[in-house]
Amino acid sequence: MGDVAGSRWRWASLAVLVGAVLLLAIDATVLYLAVPSLTADLSPTATQVLWIGDIYSLALAGLLVTMGNLADRIGRKKLLLIGSAAFGAASLMAAFAPTAEVLIVARLLLGVAGATIMPSTLSLIRNIFPDPTERTRAIALWSAAAASGIALGPLLGGALLENFWWGSVFLINLPVIALVLVFGGVLLPESRNPNPGRFDLISSGLSMLSLVPFVFTVKQITGGTFDAVTVLAILASVVGSVTFVRRQRRAESPMIDVDLFRNSAFSGAVLVNFISVFALSGVLFFFSQYLQLARGLGPLQAGLAQLPVALAAMAAVAVVGFLLARFGRGRAIAIALLVGAIGLGLLATLESSEQLIWVLLALVPLGLGIGVAETLSVDAVVSAVNPAKAGAASSIAETAYELGVALGIAVLGSLMSVFYRSNLDLSAVGAGEGAAWAEDSLAAATEVLEPGSAALAAAQHAFVSGMQATTLIAGLVMVIAAVVAFTLIPNTKAAVPAQH
Helix, strand or coil: CCHHHHHHHHHHHHHHHHHHHHHHHHHHHCCHHHHHHHHHHHCCCHHHHHHHHHHHHHHHHHHHHHHHHHHHHHCHHHHHHHHHHHHHHHHHHHHCCCCHHHHHHHHHHHHHHHHHHHHHHHHHHHHHCCCHHHHHHHHHHHHHHHHHHHHHHHHHHHHHHCCCCCCHHHHCHHHHHHHHHHHHHHHCCCCCCCCCCCCCHHHHHHHHHHHHHHHHHHHHHHCCCCCHHHHHHHHHHHHHHHHHHHHHHHCCCCCCCHHHHHCHHHHHHHHHHHHHHHHHHHHHHHHHHHHHHHCCCCHHHHHHHCHHHHHHHHHHHHHHHHHHHHHCHHHHHHHHHHHHHHHHHHHHHHCCCCCHHHHHHHHHHHHHHHHHHHHHHHHHHHCCCCHHHHHHHHHHHHHHHHHHHHHHHHHHHHHHHHHHHHHCCCCCCCCHHHHHHHCCCHHHHHHHCCCCCHHHHHHHHHHHHHHHHHHHHHHHHHHHHHHHHHHHCCCCCCCCCCCC
């Protein structure tokens, strides 16, 4: 195969992989806009709403390390196609879920299936693009899909919810899955670790024992619960983490090469990946509700209003090469994160503005900053290992990403609820019997309080005030990520060369 034909094949393969990761990213946020209609239909509690939003990413985070290693062994293409078929089946279950509990289970199964897809997308890129410069461009497109998908989810969800019931946001997965299965089967090369060693089931279990109780603990504490179960979850996570690391140090074929974390560029990139997505996903989780419930936009209008984040994240592809060459990796990531933090600061300041256009303009620096930071940090992580272990390295980057999504929703979402309740005072506006429900969430308040009433206006005001405080906290988190990048990640001014 000649260079031109080889290049066409590589970029056509990338299109399939970008389509798959875009689907997964959209699925993490497509349900945000459906919360009001879903609440009216299934009557979930505030805690169930959080679980519906969170469990998808929690399952992904818990299984990525296991699935990345499995992909290295049985074949990345094979696992990608199996996972895609399972994702389609779980989407059908979610679309027609009759209760909140069934929807939570369906979202869990979507996360499990997604965990088989995501490491394969990034590790196949690592093997399809051996040239460092081409690989950075390819990862920029992958990162743009991952970052913009978070914002495109509400747009797609809004378009569907304007015309169909909330379950339609899951049915849209089916044609995309069909395309991935058909074109992936034809275009994608099979790749695996030629000498993978024995698959370590014990390490797989320990990795889940480390991650799942940890996220559960955060959800419990941020929800105001600290009981015996929470203490047991903390102990389980600590024991699981310590035992997992010790086992990886002794194993002949470890699931994760823990010595990689001694490399400050690698550990810094993983940390930046986590912190930046934590801030973005936490804010976007309640931003959709803000647009609909506080601003009064319809689902499609609310989705369109989030388009600036997606477009700005995509624009990162155009500027990432210039920033890398001009400033070096560490400084470029730090600058991008500071730009994102400025966007969050502007967003917090302008959320109470009467003119929505100013709120939307604040989303541009946020999307651009996240897009550049994600591209350069993911490239640093994936390029730190030889191609045979690309699945394992990819799973580390994506575990950080998915933990960031899960914890961003859990921590910032819970903080948002705390601020909302502390700001809400319905005693002077005659909310009547609806007051108790209104204190649960603004979605519940919209259901029980009279439209245009003083009580509903008070609830909307409490929500916006709480959102401003939470968005400022997210901005501070982004500044911390910039300091981490500047301190830990070296200022190399080229794409990361392959390690052998």
